[in-house]
Amino acid sequence: MIDKYPKIVDGKSVYDLDSQKYLKMWQGPQHPGVTGNMSLELIISGDQVVACNTHVGYLHRGFEKLMERRRYINCFPIVCRICVPEPDTNEYLFAAATEELLGITVPEKAQWLRTLDLELSRLASFLMWIGGQSGSFGSGTVAQWAIANRDFVLDLFEELSGARIYHMYMIPGGVRGNLPEGWIEHTEKVLNNTEKLLDEIYIVLFNNAVFKSRAVGMGVITPEMIDQYGIVGPNARASGAARDIRKDNPYLVYDHLDFKIETETAGDTYARTLVRWKEMHQSISLIRQILKLMPKLGPIYTKLPNVLHMKVPAGETYVKAESTRGEYGYYIVADGTEFPRKITVRGPSYSHGMALLEDLVVGGNIADTHGLMLSLHTYPPEIER
Amino acid sequence: MIDKDKYKDVNPVEEEVKTLESPKNNWYVDEKTLANADLPEEEREWFSDARPQVVPPIRWTPMEKFLNWARAKSLWILAFGTGCGAIELRPLLTARYDISRFGMAPRPTPRQASVFMIGGYVSLKTLKRIVRSYEQMQGPKFVVAVCSCAINGGMYWDSYNTIKRIDNYIPVDVYVTGCMPRPEAVLSGFQKLQQLIMDGKAEGQNLYAEKFDWYKANQKKVIKDWNMPDYNW
Amino acid sequence: MKTIYEDLNKRFTMSGYKQQRDDLAFVTVDKDQLVNAITYLKDYHKFTHLAFVTAVDWLEENEFQITYLLHNYELKVDLGLKVRLDRDNPTMDTIHHLWKQARVYQRELHEMFGIDFPGSPGVNDPMILESWEGPPPMRRDFDTKKYSEETYDHRERQHIEPEDHLRKQLYPED
Numbered sequence: 001m002i003d004k005y006p007k008i009v010d011g012k013s014v015y016d017l018d019s020q021k022y023l024k025m026w027q028g029p030q031h032p033g034v035t036g037n038m039s040l041e042l043i044i045s046g047d048q049v050v051a052c053n054t055h056v057g058y059l060h061r062g063f064e065k066l067m068e069r070r071r072y073i074n075c076f077p078i079v080c081r082i083c084v085p086e087p088d089t090n091e092y093l094f095a096a097a098t099e100e101l102l103g104i105t106v107p108e109k110a111q112w113l114r115t116l117d118l119e120l121s122r123l124a125s126f127l128m129w130i131g132g133q134s135g136s137f138g139s140g141t142v143a144q145w146a147i148a149n150r151d152f153v154l155d156l157f158e159e160l161s162g163a164r165i166y167h168m169y170m171i172p173g174g175v176r177g178n179l180p181e182g183w184i185e186h187t188e189k190v191l192n193n194t195e196k197l198l199d200e201i202y203i204v205l206f207n208n209a210v211f212k213s214r215a216v217g218m219g220v221i222t223p224e225m226i227d228q229y230g231i232v233g234p235n236a237r238a239s240g241a242a243r244d245i246r247k248d249n250p251y252l253v254y255d256h257l258d259f260k261i262e263t264e265t266a267g268d269t270y271a272r273t274l275v276r277w278k279e280m281h282q283s284i285s286l287i288r289q290i291l292k293l294m295p296k297l298g299p300i301y302t303k304l305p306n307v308l309h310m311k312v313p314a315g316e317t318y319v320k321a322e323s324t325r326g327e328y329g330y331y332i333v334a335d336g337t338e339f340p341r342k343i344t345v346r347g348p349s350y351s352h353g354m355a356l357l358e359d360l361v362v363g364g365n366i367a368d369t370h371g372l373m374l375s376l377h378t379y380p381p382e383i384e385r
Numbered sequence: 386m387i388d389k390d391k392y393k394d395v396n397p398v399e400e401e402v403k404t405l406e407s408p409k410n411n412w413y414v415d416e417k418t419l420a421n422a423d424l425p426e427e428e429r430e431w432f433s434d435a436r437p438q439v440v441p442p443i444r445w446t447p448m449e450k451f452l453n454w455a456r457a458k459s460l461w462i463l464a465f466g467t468g469c470g471a472i473e474l475r476p477l478l479t480a481r482y483d484i485s486r487f488g489m490a491p492r493p494t495p496r497q498a499s500v501f502m503i504g505g506y507v508s509l510k511t512l513k514r515i516v517r518s519y520e521q522m523q524g525p526k527f528v529v530a531v532c533s534c535a536i537n538g539g540m541y542w543d544s545y546n547t548i549k550r551i552d553n554y555i556p557v558d559v560y561v562t563g564c565m566p567r568p569e570a571v572l573s574g575f576q577k578l579q580q581l582i583m584d585g586k587a588e589g590q591n592l593y594a595e596k597f598d599w600y601k602a603n604q605k606k607v608i609k610d611w612n613m614p615d616y617n618w
Numbered sequence: 619m620k621t622i623y624e625d626l627n628k629r630f631t632m633s634g635y636k637q638q639r640d641d642l643a644f645v646t647v648d649k650d651q652l653v654n655a656i657t658y659l660k661d662y663h664k665f666t667h668l669a670f671v672t673a674v675d676w677l678e679e680n681e682f683q684i685t686y687l688l689h690n691y692e693l694k695v696d697l698g699l700k701v702r703l704d705r706d707n708p709t710m711d712t713i714h715h716l717w718k719q720a721r722v723y724q725r726e727l728h729e730m731f732g733i734d735f736p737g738s739p740g741v742n743d744p745m746i747l748e749s750w751e752g753p754p755p756m757r758r759d760f761d762t763k764k765y766s767e768e769t770y771d772h773r774e775r776q777h778i779e780p781e782d783h784l785r786k787q788l789y790p791e792d
Contacts, residue, residue, distance in 0.1 A: 030463075030465040030495070037467065057745060057748065060508050060510070061508065062762060070780065071781065073784070100638075100639075144480050164473075164567060165565045227667060227717075230669075243691060249641055308788075316644060318669075318696060318698065329669060333674050341674060342672070344670060344685075350723070359718075509748060510747075513748070537775050545766055553771050607770065608749065
């Protein structure tokens with residue numbers, strides 16, 4: 001791996017740009033292929049990338065600061081805004097960490113509903129992602145199919161929680177509502193359609209000569225790099241590391257469900273896409289299992305004390321879950337008052353989108369950079385929060 | 386590199402810039418010329434120094450009406466997701482809501498786009514790029530501000546890094562409230578914009594030209610390291 | 619977890635061991651020994667994954683706390699190492715040579731808290747904030763509401779503190 005960082009110091013590159021050998025090119029933030037706003041400062045020679053420097057901060061809202069001056073219950077509506085395509089992981093983790101500090105247990109049915117919500121949102125997020133990924137390789141058809149189909153999954157969310165994007169379903173103490181009438185049949189219909197769509201995507205995308213010739217061997221993550229860069233989630237699984245927090249440190253009801261960790265060994269863009277495609281199937285099977293095994297009756301909510309005077313005992317905890325991009329975690333430090341002392345959000349895009357991406361794009365083509373960025377599945381809002 | 390001496394005498398702006406001391410008016414030279422005072426001296430020649438001009442409607446009304454109809458029926462959206470509202474742009478563009486029914490299509494570059502959709506909160510760093518993209522767009526151009534955060538700060542009303550109202554920095558033609566607004570709401574916002582254009586009321590671009598100094602002062606008030614030309618890229 | 623802590627305690631001065639869950643524990647380490655302790659954990663106890671680095675501002679005690687969270691993929695446990703710094707002159711040793719992503723975390727801490735990590739590449743570059751002139755924003759003595767009111771133009775609106783609204787809606791008798 002080229003240690004390229006010393007070559008760009010304080011924003012100035014030591015490549016001699018006047019020699020006409022190198023050119024500096026900015027990709028983003030106004031770039032249609034980039035999910036969220038992020039810019040890549042590329043030094044190119046011909047159409048080959050020689051060095052890269054990522055610039056983030058276009059979406060910084062200062063969540064961690066804002067949460068310091070809000071009560072725990074007031075923090076809850078803003079946490080889901082941290083990651084737009086998959087807000088449920090944030091909701092779950094914030095709720096779980098608060099409950100752990102408060103010493104509240106969640107009713108069993110609420111845990112099943114939470115798992116259901118998490119898996120649905122995983123499916124929605126992956127569908128969104130495969131739309132972007134295929135679009136970046138010029139396959140607009142798959143993008144249209146996948147994003148249109150994601151909308152039907154969002155319809156399920158709407159019936160369940162009343163909102164399409166920010167569900168705010170998993171409040172501290174439990175969940176906000178039970179399954180509406182007829183929801184299970186509707187879900188089954190949507191899942192069947194999605195399954196059919198996934199098979200079609202396999203034919204159209206994974207057998208496509210253009211996609212295959214570009215994605216195979218592009219941006220290879222070797223097993224040695226996994227620990228060095230802190231790579232987690234599907235990106236690590238595509239390089240052969242069978243790591244999944246749902247299996248390793250089971251949370252909610254994942255230990256009652258039957259699934260196996262999907263892995264690939266090549267570690268390139270094709271393998272990463274394939275792993276995620278398999279995980280979409282896995283999500284569908286998990287949702288079906290949950291709907292079958294879930295208890296029909298029971299409470300879904302533990303009543304919290306008066307939330308205005310709810311003092312969280314001093315302490316700290318770190319709760320993590322497997323999001324679509326890998327390990328997602330909340331670190332909450334409580335100091336015994338009504339306000340959190342510090343909430344740190346650990347997003348997987350942090351290591352993928354900055355340290356890893358800067359090294360992976362070196363040596364590739366300009367045209368491949370945003371396909372590569374999407375194949376790492378980074379969401380800038382989660383880097384800068 | 387630009388040879389400074391070569392351009393020394395053909396650039397009358399530089400002398401005048403030094404005499405303008407008030408930071409509020411440092412872009413003002415005369416009614417048609419800008420100073421570009423915040424650029425390094427050698428870069429000033431790279432950019433135009435013309436001010437935006439108000440474009441009055443054509444006097445012959447049928448022609449103006451026809452032009453407005455044409456403008457309203459082919460709105461090209463700049464694909465710049467400035468905040469979380471951008472996530473609802475994708476369902477809009479794809480099969481289910483299919484915005485191309487209304488003659489709208491995403492364009493990758495500001496030079497080809499005519500509608501700027503501000504999708505939600507605007508952080509300081511993005512504001513600089515928004516101003517730049519907006520000024521790069523060719524007229525007639527329109528702005529639709531989607532989500533509460535762009536309108537009054539929304540959920541981030543006490544954040545240190547987001548601006549609270551976008552209409553102090555660029556002119557807005559249509560607002561769509563909500564967090565998130567549904568795609569139908571955004572769609573209806575675009576239809577409202579079409580109606581305004583056809584009635585000849587979507588005059589954001591002219592407003593920007595008229596109150597250019599006021600907008601520029603607001604922009605420069607929050608963007609502390611202004612290292613861009615004042616207008617016209 | 620306990621055995622690892624006992625092994626660590628023989629080599630380094632540690633205190634405040636707290637087992638939060640079966641798979642999570644926190645421990646406070648001396649500032650000078652932190653890099654050695656992390657290196658030891660990484661090499662001998664297979665804590666090969668750095669989950670995050672973050673800082674907590676304890677304004678009342680005039681101290682910063684930096685938390686390093688390490689994960690062991692074989693035992694599947696998390697260990698948080700905490701270190702306390704003087705708030706007036708916050709300087710910490712860098713760990714970018716152990717994990718590549720550490721420099722990104724350190725860069726953020728430098729920007730948001732003003733903690734210096736000498737030797738970490740690019741640590742002085744602005745990362746998230748652009749043209750920022752105020753104090754490091756995540757410090758507790760920086761008041762974001764006041765700053766926002768002074769700096770930005772707010773639209774005239776009915777201004778409701780979320781807290782008051784909550785009180786009115788949920789606990790009218792309160």
